[in-house]
Amino acid sequence: MAAFASALRVLPSPPAAVPRRLRSREQRQGCRSRRYSKVVAYYALTTPPYKLDALEPYISKRTVELHWGKHQQDYVDSLNKQLATSMFYGYTLEELIKEAYNNGNPLPEYNNAAQVWNHHFFWESMQPEGGGSPGRGVLQQIEKDFGSFTNFREEFIRAALSLLGSGWVWLVLKRKERKFSVVHTQNAISPLALGDIPLINLDLWEHAYYLDYKDDRRMYVTNFIDHLVSWDTVTLRMMRAEAFVNLGEPNIPSPSSFASDAEEFLDHMIPDAEIRMHERHLHHLMSCTVK
16 A cells, blocks of 8 residues: 555654654654754645546546545645644654544544545546456455455445445455455545555545436446446555465465466556556655754
8 A cells, every 4th residue: 555655755863762653743843843854745636547537438527627626635735734733744644544543533634634545545446447357366355255246246336325424435355354345434434544454445425426426326336346446456456465464365366477468467557557656646845944
């Protein structure tokens, strides 16, 4: 998940004896301290990895422009305002989400941080001409944990439709159980804060689909699974997840064991995708020199 971390930041190094969570506000906000100088980095709105009309006819350009350019931008702007005077200044986005969740009693920074991350992850969970069947490793794991791909598909749709109000539906890897699970979360809650490893998410806030589907959430979710979900991205996320969770058999295949078509995808796409995702997160930097 490192590709969805935060903006690049260069922080002062506090005394080694002081644990990160016990540092003073002055140390965390080095730009305000007379003892430290640093480069200040702000979160910025990152663009989806495709043209804004690339998901049509299932998600319109108009919806993407409003969803990404207005709603997501608002979350980014609000988060930056909060962090200007926050104890979490300088945390990566994932660190901020996990800490600000505060064991189920979210601190003020949590909602905006989670929504910024959730949206990054959402856009990357789709691709033009997506859907269809996952690659063999992901498919084997789905069949192992759900019985069949059809069962997974039905469970994903059922979870989305059973969510009352706004939120997200996810395919996650449960760390302790070492298996896939479909879950939905209310409002801004992210599985990151719950200790799970997200693999897919779908935005179920009304602004994500109302222009295109009105109140027909079922059709929106069905089109996502059948025509938009990026199984290529899920494969990459699973390869990273297996560094933390030993799934046993069946394993997600390593690049060297992929069939020729998958090898071509990995050889060509992974470096470009990784570079692109990291470059998008080298956000606007603003220097701050303390006299």
